[in-house]
Amino acid sequence: MTKVLTDARSIRIKGRSFLALVLSPELPLDWWLGRLDDLASRSAGFFLGRPVVLDVADLEIDRKQLKSLLEELGQRNVRVMGIEGGRPSLFEPGMPPAMKGGRPAPDFEVPEANPAESPKAGKGKAAAPVITEEVQPVRATASIIVREPVRSGQSVIFPEGDVTVVGSVASGAEIVAGGSVHIYGTLRGRALAGSVGNASARIFCRRLEAELLAIDGVYKTAEDMAPNLRGQSVQLWLEGDSIMAERLN
């Protein structure tokens, strides 16, 4: 049977980065859990509403121990969203998914017990400050410059920021940037700007012959592009859910 799609619009799929807390348990686990309890007692709700990833790369445990560790964490209201660095044999259905490709970020400030207040910590548990300050998203200031033509079949993927190509982007090549895309040459392939959810990203090119353009998940194929933009110097940006374009110069 053939399914008929009544709506021609495709689903919008986006990438997004979150900063997760990474816990790296150490052996023996009882001792480590004790230290975790100590931290929690100093700042109730430290783990509340925060995504937590469990790093078990340097931990010598088996599946049973991992399962009980997850249970222990669950009892402490630590919700594990993923497990990093685990062997495939460690996992079983129902466990948080395996994660990889994480990039390091600055360490979280663990609230230090104030020496003067620490004796009162037991009774003043509710008064302990709940860490509320938001982790500031790192502003994408990074950029890379590609000094050669990007050939068919090649991808330049740079989620951290802008991509500048001094040369052409061939048909069948793609540029994926977290920020804006600048092409000092002919853009014949694909350019995807703001790929990690940046609606203010733009695409600039000296000559537009692109197969596909996308900003923040909104895309346009060659067929949808205004024919008078072909072969022109163009910049493209996002207004609401539509890609706007204008000729440069």
Place this chain on the structure above:
Amino acid sequence: MAKVVVVTSGKGGVGKTTSTAALGAALAQRNEKTVVVDFDVGLRNLDLVMGAERRVVYDLVNVIQGDAKLPQALIRDKRLDTLFLLPASQTRDKDSLTPEGVERVMAELRKHFDWIICDSPAGIERGATLAMRHADLAVIVTNPEVSSVRDSDRIIGLLDAKTERAERGERVEKHLLLTRYDAVRAERGDMLKVDDVLEILSIPLIGIVPESMDVLKASNLGAPVTLADSRSAPALAYLDAARRLAGETVPMTIPGEKRGFLGKIFGRRAA
């Protein structure tokens, strides 16, 4: 100093084998010891174009697997003392080529020859990547047509990534050989023009070979174009291309333009 040249294109049927034979013969005519190596295991054709199909005993795969010594597999051309062929096996497939085996054969060929011309199979798989692996120079054969140009572009990207030179941080010298060019049709817009292809691929041009019946005739005769009739238009184009490959500066002519005689022929045929 031996030079390994890979003749490649990505797309099939653009003239790799014809160009390998023609350039190989042209270089050998310069009295430089040349071997043409067929990497198209399973679909060999270079032996036919070279007119040596009835003299093949051992092949590249036999040498790689140690069943034969390299001198046993090399076939000397009957017309040129300096031209040799290392045929491919027709009964095997590309998996018979091993990276170590190819490396060994290439190292040995480098000791005995000035030019080693590798005829790459179409595609970007094992056969093609092994053919380009040890290249110092690449001749990218392209037809003035969009799919051929895009495939060539892909191959250029691979030459910058998957060759031994690229892995050492050096570059493979790349040259564009435009084949089956018809100036009249390019002018009419049926074909890409030379400048369009150069703009897209941005590598130096080594020659423009016109579309010609002489090429088909030479293949059926079992002679490289440059040996079959060295005065034909494609032969002249290949001879010039070989001189450029050897480092000479030869002014570029676009066949069918500024050549009254040829222009007439092409004009009539296209009409």
